[in-house]
Amino acid sequence: xxxxxxxxxxxxxxxxxxxxxxxxxxxxxxxxxxxxxxxxxxxxxxxxxxxxxxxxxxxxxxxxxxxxxxxxxxxxxxxxxxxxxxxxxxxxxxxxxxxxxxxxxxxxxxxxxxxxxxxxxxxxxxxxxxxxxxxxxxxxxxxxxxxxxxxxxxxxxxxxxxxxxxxxxxxxxxxxxxxxxxxxxxxxxxxxxxxxxxxxxxxxxxxxxxxxxxxxxxxxxxxxxxxxxxxxxxxxxxxxxxxxxxxxxxxxxxxxxxxxxxxxxxxxxxxxxxxxxxxxxxxxxxxxxxxxxxxxxxxxxxxxxxxxxxxxxxxxxxxxxxxxxxxxxxxxxxxxxxxxxxxxxxxxxxxxxxxxxxxxxxxxxxxxxxxxxxxxxxxxxxxxxxxxxxxxxxxxxxxxxxxxxxxxxxxxxxxxxxxxxxxxxxxxxxxxxxxxxxxxxxxxxxxxxxxxxxxxxxxxxxxxxxxxxxxxxxxxxxxxxxxxxxxxxxxxxxxxxxxxxxxxxxxxxxxxxxxxxxxxxxxxxxxxxxxxxxxxxxxxxxxxxxxxxxxxxxxxxxxxxxxxxxxxxxxxxxxxxxxxxxxxxxxxxxxxxxxxxxxxxxxxxxxxxxxxxxxxxxxxxxxxxxxxxxxxxxxxxxxxxxxxxxxxxxxxxxxxxxxxxxxxxxxxxxxxxxxxxxxxxxxxxxxxxxxxxxxxxxxxxxxxxxxxxxxxxxxxxxxxxxxxxxxxxxxxxxxxxxxxxxxxxxxxxxxxxxxxxxxxxxxxxxxxxxxxx
Amino acid sequence: xxxxxxxxxxxxxxxxxxxxxxxxxxxxxxxxxxxxxxxxxxxxxxxxxxxxxxxxxxxxxxxxxxxxxxxxxxxxxxxxxxxxxxxxx
Numbered sequence: 001x002x003x004x005x006x007x008x009x010x011x012x013x014x015x016x017x018x019x020x021x022x023x024x025x026x027x028x029x030x031x032x033x034x035x036x037x038x039x040x041x042x043x044x045x046x047x048x049x050x051x052x053x054x055x056x057x058x059x060x061x062x063x064x065x066x067x068x069x070x071x072x073x074x075x076x077x078x079x080x081x082x083x084x085x086x087x088x089x090x091x092x093x094x095x096x097x098x099x100x101x102x103x104x105x106x107x108x109x110x111x112x113x114x115x116x117x118x119x120x121x122x123x124x125x126x127x128x129x130x131x132x133x134x135x136x137x138x139x140x141x142x143x144x145x146x147x148x149x150x151x152x153x154x155x156x157x158x159x160x161x162x163x164x165x166x167x168x169x170x171x172x173x174x175x176x177x178x179x180x181x182x183x184x185x186x187x188x189x190x191x192x193x194x195x196x197x198x199x200x201x202x203x204x205x206x207x208x209x210x211x212x213x214x215x216x217x218x219x220x221x222x223x224x225x226x227x228x229x230x231x232x233x234x235x236x237x238x239x240x241x242x243x244x245x246x247x248x249x250x251x252x253x254x255x256x257x258x259x260x261x262x263x264x265x266x267x268x269x270x271x272x273x274x275x276x277x278x279x280x281x282x283x284x285x286x287x288x289x290x291x292x293x294x295x296x297x298x299x300x301x302x303x304x305x306x307x308x309x310x311x312x313x314x315x316x317x318x319x320x321x322x323x324x325x326x327x328x329x330x331x332x333x334x335x336x337x338x339x340x341x342x343x344x345x346x347x348x349x350x351x352x353x354x355x356x357x358x359x360x361x362x363x364x365x366x367x368x369x370x371x372x373x374x375x376x377x378x379x380x381x382x383x384x385x386x387x388x389x390x391x392x393x394x395x396x397x398x399x400x401x402x403x404x405x406x407x408x409x410x411x412x413x414x415x416x417x418x419x420x421x422x423x424x425x426x427x428x429x430x431x432x433x434x435x436x437x438x439x440x441x442x443x444x445x446x447x448x449x450x451x452x453x454x455x456x457x458x459x460x461x462x463x464x465x466x467x468x469x470x471x472x473x474x475x476x477x478x479x480x481x482x483x484x485x486x487x488x489x490x491x492x493x494x495x496x497x498x499x500x501x502x503x504x505x506x507x508x509x510x511x512x513x514x515x516x517x518x519x520x521x522x523x524x525x526x527x528x529x530x531x532x533x534x535x536x537x538x539x540x541x542x543x544x545x546x547x548x549x550x551x552x553x554x555x556x557x558x559x560x561x562x563x564x565x566x567x568x569x570x571x572x573x574x575x576x577x578x579x580x581x582x583x584x585x586x587x588x589x590x591x592x593x594x595x596x597x598x599x600x601x602x603x604x605x606x607x608x609x610x611x612x613x614x615x616x617x618x619x620x621x622x623x624x625x626x627x628x629x630x631x632x633x634x635x636x637x638x639x640x641x642x643x644x645x646x647x648x649x650x651x652x653x654x655x656x657x658x659x660x661x662x663x664x665x666x667x668x669x670x671x672x673x674x675x676x677x678x679x680x681x682x683x684x685x686x687x688x689x690x691x692x693x694x695x696x697x698x699x700x701x702x703x704x705x706x707x708x709x710x711x712x713x714x715x716x717x718x719x720x721x722x723x724x725x726x727x728x729x730x731x732x733x734x735x736x737x738x739x740x741x742x743x744x745x746x747x748x749x750x751x752x753x754x755x756x757x758x759x760x761x762x763x764x765x766x767x768x769x770x771x772x773x
Numbered sequence: 774x775x776x777x778x779x780x781x782x783x784x785x786x787x788x789x790x791x792x793x794x795x796x797x798x799x800x801x802x803x804x805x806x807x808x809x810x811x812x813x814x815x816x817x818x819x820x821x822x823x824x825x826x827x828x829x830x831x832x833x834x835x836x837x838x839x840x841x842x843x844x845x846x847x848x849x850x851x852x853x854x855x856x857x858x859x860x861x862x
Contacts, residue, residue, distance in 0.1 A: 542861020
């Protein structure tokens with residue numbers, strides 16, 4: 001057992017700036033209320049847009065009459081999907097593996113022909129105030145033919161299920177496409193199954209024959225929301241010259257630009273998207289809801305238009321994650337070696353194809369060496385809001401199933417659950433069940449860090465208390481990113497980068513620059529550029545921003561460094577190769593009299609050749625996966641069923657924590673969201689498909705009062721594909737908590753909880769079932 | 774020759790073969806040669822213009838997700854997989 005301090009960093013290499021935790025550059029603006037979020041943009045003559053939403057979960061729109069609304073005093077524009085072109089149903093990849101059928105996305109923003117979930121947008125109004133716009137919404141007459149809704153994947157897959165999309169591409173098509181519509185002349189069965197694929201490795205039948213111990217189980221999880229503090233909001237200004245400017249809160253200003261341009265049928269060069277601050281996204285703000293509607297209203301009214309959702313709209317109409325049903329079967333030898341696995345994952349995609357089941361299946365067993373397996377994944381459309389990405393999308397549900405099964409198997413084998421995982425690690429080069437070889441990541445070191453931690457070795461005393469652990473894997477992403485550095489005459493450096501700052505990326509990017517140039521991080525002035533002032537950068541998502549934009553900043557800083565060397569050489573009339581750059585001081589390699597610092601050269605940059613500007617555009621490979629191991633202690637109140645989290649420790653391979661306090665925050669935030677998912681959170685629908693808990697009063701997320709301090713262990717096993725060893729950290733912390741808590745509950749009271757959330761009523765029911773009541 | 778792992782759903786087009794040895798120094802050439810060996814498979818791997826992989830599909834070369842897609846280089850000893858792309862949150 002090692003004596004770790006709370007929130008420890010097991011460091012691998014020290015740097016000057018990287019690895020410190022400076023105050024964020026945007027901190028003062030945020031704590032004083034000066035920072036501008038999506039709803040804070042106010043333009044002269046601005047109108048307010050409101051959206052009419054479907055009261056039905058599934059219905060045909062027979063007609064929409066907007067005439068009364070249009071003539072209502074104060075109303076400037078009313079729009080429906082008839083006001084924009086029918087978008088191609090072609091699938092497009094908008095980077096980071098974020099696959100979109102823009103036709104479906106367009107129909108999600110404004111329904112066309114059918115409404116597919118309660119809250120689906122049907123029309124929108126722009127008026128002089130939000131209240132006037134709401135009055136006008138009441139005047140829009142929509143004639144619906146109400147259809148029976150499909151609310152679960154099981155209902156959707158039933159032979160006689162109502163069909164959401166008449167021409168959904170059927171699974172008889174062997175392609176890996178994540179859903180689309182058939183051509184008009186194509187013939188196929190009517191189905192709600194948008195996609196189905198599988199993986200095979202080895203001989204699974206023989207594997208199970210050879211197994212001494214087998215565990216089989218089924219888990220279910222409900223849709224949960226990302227729960228970001230800031231509802232979606234944006235302002236669109238269609239100018240007289242045909243240019244469109246959008247100010248909004250998003251995870252990707254380029255996605256906002258590209259989606260809006262495609263929906264409106266205009267070139268991207270006609271649109272400028274300006275990112276505001278963002279009050280949380282967790283994946284859900286990587287697609288658009290309000291901006292195209294605001295743009296359409298602005299085009300029609302000739303005035304700037306703001307569209308800002310309220311909390312109920314956020315719950316009803318923006319993407320939660322998928323509800324899931326997952327079956328798993330694992331086989332192991334009596335010595336504790338996994339030798340066979342089978343799984344079937346069924347994910348609800350919401351109203352349009354594209355659940356994260358592909359990620360769920362690929363991450364489920366990625367950290368284990370299993371030679372024989374068969375995995376199957378199914379994506380089903382249902383009459384619920386279209387599922388959106390949520391922190392490691394797809395992986396938490398599959399890890400809940402896998403890691404509770406691992407716990408059961410370890411128990412049957414009589415092996416400590418952590419040791420059992422250690423015995424079955426897929427080390428680098430081991431073939432995964434999905435085919436490719438396992439990439440490099442510090443799973444062994446992360447497990448060992450937990451095994452060495454006081455928490456795992458402490459004695460847990462008290463009745464109805466239990467300890468559980470679980471691991472989680474996530475495939476981090478990379479993507480295109482851009483950065484521009486401008487040296488100022490006082491030696492400060494202005495940095496423009498393309499990744500919206502959700503988790504402190506401005507500071508992390510400035511730290512990359514400061515490290516290369518040897519400057520104080522306070523001398524770097526970071527900002528997030530709009531789509532006209534910085535090169536394309538894919539969304540802040542997929543745990544990619546620090547990796548990809550970090551690379552861009554690193555390369556741009558290297559360019560500035562080289563230019564500083566050239567200026568010094570010019571001043572001293574010597575070759576560049578005779579100049580050495582060290583810690584922001586330029587010096588002749590052999591003459592100590594020739595020395596100038598960064599600020600002195602910055603002051604002379606104009607006469608020595610003009611402005612110094614460094615820039616980089618990158619698409620760096622090798623983000624590497626991330627791995628997390630969590631251990632939790634719980635106490636279960638057997639009178640009420642309430643589960644209390646007593647202690648929680650999360651370890652994770654961060655590669656290199658550029659800003660350890662932010663990495664710690666990411667781990668804690670992910671763990672807390674996972675705890676909420678485990679114990680409290682769920683979308684609750686009635687039989688008509690109406691969400692019955694669309695407020696934070698009824699949709700119970702954990703607060704600080706519910707939780708202990710989340711202790712963290714940042715394990716640093718450098719990623720060789722990044723100059724400082726970074727790997728993404730933001731998503732994997734949400735993967736292990738549900739399984740870890742379920743395992744802890746079992747340890748406490750002897751019941752296996754296989755259905756999320758593990759709310760008091762379900763815990764009591766499970767206890768009563770165990771006691772035969 | 775590179776070894777291409779065929780997705781199970783497409784193995785009906787490769788006579789049930791799970792892996793196929795294919796010539797080609799880029800992913801594009803690899804797919805074109807695969808199409809010659811097993812006609813009909815290309816339409817499930819790349820778009821109509823044969824310029825990009827179909828959206829939603831990732832190519833993994835020697836364990837690394839390719840960011841260049843059809844243009845990426847393939848070695849004689851490479852192992853190539855086509856998997857559903859993973860999107861982030």
